[in-house]
Amino acid sequence: MLRRLESTTVSVKEGREAGESPSRQASQEFDDDEDDDVYDEQEEVETGKVAWNVYLTYFKSMGLRNAFLGLLLILVSGGFSLAYSIWLSLWTGDEVFVNNSTESVKQAAMEKYLGGMSALGVGDISAVLCFTLAAAYCFCEASSNLHRTLLSNILRAKSSFFDVKPLGMILNRFSKDIDVVDTGVGWSVVYLAWTIIALLTSIGGILYATPFFVIAIIPISALYLYIQRFYICTARQLRRLSSKASSPIYAHFSETLHGCQTIRAYKHQERFIEDNRDKIEKFNVYRYFDDSSDNWLDVRMTATGGLLVFLAATFCVVSTQIPYLKSHLTSSLVGLALTLVFDITNVLNGMVWTISNVETNIVSVERIKEYSEIEREADWTTDNKPSRQWPSSGVIEFSKYATRYRPELDLVIKDFNLEIHSKEKIGIVGRTGAGKSSLTLALFRMIESAKGCIKIDGVDISTLGLHDLRCRLTILPQDPVLFSGSFRDNLDPFSSYTDSQLWEVLSQCQLKEYVSNQPGQLTAECGEGGKNLSVGQRQLICLARALLRKTKILIMDEATAAVDLKTDDVIQKTIRSEFADCTILTIAHRLNTIMDCDRILVMSKGTIAEFDSPKSLLDNKESIFYGMAKDAGLVE
Numbered sequence: 263m264l265r266r267l268e269s270t271t272v273s274v275k276e277g278r279e280a281g282e283s284p285s286r287q288a289s290q291e292f293d294d295d296e297d298d299d300v301y302d303e304q305e306e307v308e309t310g311k312v313a314w315n316v317y318l319t320y321f322k323s324m325g326l327r328n329a330f331l332g333l334l335l336i337l338v339s340g341g342f343s344l345a346y347s348i349w350l351s352l353w354t355g356d357e358v359f360v361n362n363s364t365e366s367v368k369q370a371a372m373e374k375y376l377g378g379m380s381a382l383g384v385g386d387i388s389a390v391l392c393f394t395l396a397a398a399y400c401f402c403e404a405s406s407n408l409h410r411t412l413l414s415n416i417l418r419a420k421s422s423f424f425d426v427k428p429l430g431m432i433l434n435r436f437s438k439d440i441d442v443v444d445t446g447v448g449w450s451v452v453y454l455a456w457t458i459i460a461l462l463t464s465i466g467g468i469l470y471a472t473p474f475f476v477i478a479i480i481p482i483s484a485l486y487l488y489i490q491r492f493y494i495c496t497a498r499q500l501r502r503l504s505s506k507a508s509s510p511i512y513a514h515f516s517e518t519l520h521g522c523q524t525i526r527a528y529k530h531q532e533r534f535i536e537d538n539r540d541k542i543e544k545f546n547v548y549r550y551f552d553d554s555s556d557n558w559l560d561v562r563m564t565a566t567g568g569l570l571v572f573l574a575a576t577f578c579v580v581s582t583q584i585p586y587l588k589s590h591l592t593s594s595l596v597g598l599a600l601t602l603v604f605d606i607t608n609v610l611n612g613m614v615w616t617i618s619n620v621e622t623n624i625v626s627v628e629r630i631k632e633y634s635e636i637e638r639e640a641d642w643t644t645d646n647k648p649s650r651q652w653p654s655s656g657v658i659e660f661s662k663y664a665t666r667y668r669p670e671l672d673l674v675i676k677d678f679n680l681e682i683h684s685k686e687k688i689g690i691v692g693r694t695g696a697g698k699s700s701l702t703l704a705l706f707r708m709i710e711s712a713k714g715c716i717k718i719d720g721v722d723i724s725t726l727g728l729h730d731l732r733c734r735l736t737i738l739p740q741d742p743v744l745f746s747g748s749f750r751d752n753l754d755p756f757s758s759y760t761d762s763q764l765w766e767v768l769s770q771c772q773l774k775e776y777v778s779n780q781p782g783q784l785t786a787e788c789g790e791g792g793k794n795l796s797v798g799q800r801q802l803i804c805l806a807r808a809l810l811r812k813t814k815i816l817i818m819d820e821a822t823a824a825v826d827l828k829t830d831d832v833i834q835k836t837i838r839s840e841f842a843d844c845t846i847l848t849i850a851h852r853l854n855t856i857m858d859c860d861r862i863l864v865m866s867k868g869t870i871a872e873f874d875s876p877k878s879l880l881d882n883k884e885s886i887f888y889g890m891a892k893d894a895g896l897v898e
């Protein structure tokens with residue numbers, strides 16, 4: 263979006279000049295549906311019922327044995343509740359209390375029933391307590407396992423995944439969806455199990471008291487089912503849509519935070535605030551309908567519940583007119599039936615809510631599962647382990663190599679046949695977009711081969727594990743990457759080197775004086791992503807890290823672009839002396855930094871345009887390199 267800022271600024275200006283009304287401009291501007299279209303393409307919304315394997319994924323993530331134990335405890339607790347009601351009805355129906363029994367008999371019966379109630383109560387409480395503890399454990403297991411799988415998959419996702427998915431979309435899965443799994447899914451599944459058991463026990467009790475009630479139960483259950491099915495498919499889809507609509511909010515928010523300076527510089531604060539409101543508004547549309555559908559359900563559930571109570575009472579009255587039933591029906595049974603029917607209304611209402619809740623909450627598991635199954639990079643390690651010394655010579659060979667960023671895109675490197683000898687220093691130049699950075703990414707297998715192979719010291723790198731490959735090469739990237747932490751953490755994250763070694767590399771990179779003046783010196787904080795340092799200083803820290811690792815192959819991707827010429831000169835000298843016996847590939851924008859290289863690779867549109875010593879290339883006035891050197895003022 264920030265990239266579009268300048269062009270939009272121009273188009274807004276042009277719009278004003280063309281005399282368009284502000285509202286029309288605004289509508290065009292906020293036809294930022296283009297943005298949302300991007301999301302539409304990138305974030306597909308599932309439709310229809312959530313697949314059963316999503317539920318299975320959730321139960322598997324809590325451990326099937328744990329899930330089974332939890333279910334068993336719910337059944338035990340439900341059994342206690344039913345026994346409790348039956349015991350109460352037996353108590354109220356016991357003729358000992360209405361006959362002319364002696365006080366001692368009444369006393370004994372009272373003690374029996376009270377003792378029974380207490381035992382059932384204690385049993386019920388214990389079962390609920392055990393169940394709650396088991397449930398809490400299961401939910402934590404499920405959440406942490408789902409989160410772990412999601413995180414490990416995202417961290418191992420192919421780089422193309424990050425090219426096509428905006429950060430906000432990924433953050434949404436880690437924040438909102440994980441939050442729903444943490445707090446919503448588990449308990450909604452438990453409430454569902456509880457309500458099913460409560461429903462079955464209530465229906466059993468009512469049928470025992472008034473068998474006639476079966477005539478009402480069937481159509482009313484059908485009505486409940488109908489309402490529930492109607493509601494759930496709407497609520498489920500609304501939940502999916504509102505989850506999707508929240509992604510652009512996250513993405514926009516993080517973009518705004520990152521581009522705060524640019525937004526202020528262009529005085530586009532208002533536009534971004536409006537944009538943010540617009541996205542929240544779109545999100546609220548789904549939320550509003552989500553809430554409205556809840557109210558719709560509430561009204562119907564209450565009406566159907568009332569009908570159920572009315573029918574139960576009517577059947578009790580009708581039963582008193584039928585001689586066979588009349589003899590069976592006692593006042594305590596009528597009491598039990600009416601109590602249960604009041605319960606059943608709540609239970610049926612609760613069931614519809616919980617089924618919908620489960621279905622809507624499980625959508626988050628579905629979304630997490632989707633990102634837990636994205637295509638991953640190649641294996642971290644394979645059976646083909648390189649020797650400890652590999653690469654000992656640093657010979658790099660590209661044979662008929664070609665690569666692309668994604669299967670649907672064009673090749674960015676084509677027909678690459680190249681051999682770089684041991685300890686050779688190669689300068690790589692070419693117009694922007696020629697494929698220089700892609701070449702370095704290919705060496706690290708950030709992008710995989712589409713054709714041909716790359717061999718390092720005779721080993722085809724595609725047969726190695728990614729970790730084995732990447733830890734044997736060093737890159738100084740265009741964008742220096744630093745972690746939040748101290749200088750020491752950034753230089754030596756695995757604490758493998760001594761302080762004196764760290765100071766030595768800092769001095770080689772011209773940073774010794776700066777670091778020793780910091781409070782705490784090596785333990786001084788670099789800030790989040792190294793924000794306490796300038797870009798040039800960050801590049802120097804990366805260089806120091808490379809000097810410490812000192813692998814046989816070093817790749818520099820415009821690594822000193824942000825440092826001043828004098829420092830650049832010193833660094834180049836340091837690299838030449840410290841990495842004298844290493845193979846170095848240098849992508850350069852300042853031609854003078856690669857003039858002393860052994861050979862220069864000039865790239866054009868992903869192919870090798872020229873590959874020779876600087877002298878030979880400069881001797882040929884027709885060469886591309888000569889033209890570049892001339893433009894840079896290095897030759898006449």
Ligand SMILES: Nc1ncnc2c1ncn2[C@@H]1O[C@H](COP(=O)(O)OP(=O)(O)OP(=O)(O)O)[C@@H](O)[C@H]1O
Binds near residue numbers: 425667695698
């Ligand atoms: N993440 C990506 N997804 C798809 N295509 C990409 C990606 N990164 C680069 N490309 C394409 O690959 C081609 C080569 O880009 P590359 O970054 O390797 O060029 P470069 O020579 O390093 O350019 P520069 O000097 O500007 O860094 C370009 O056409 C570019 O559009």
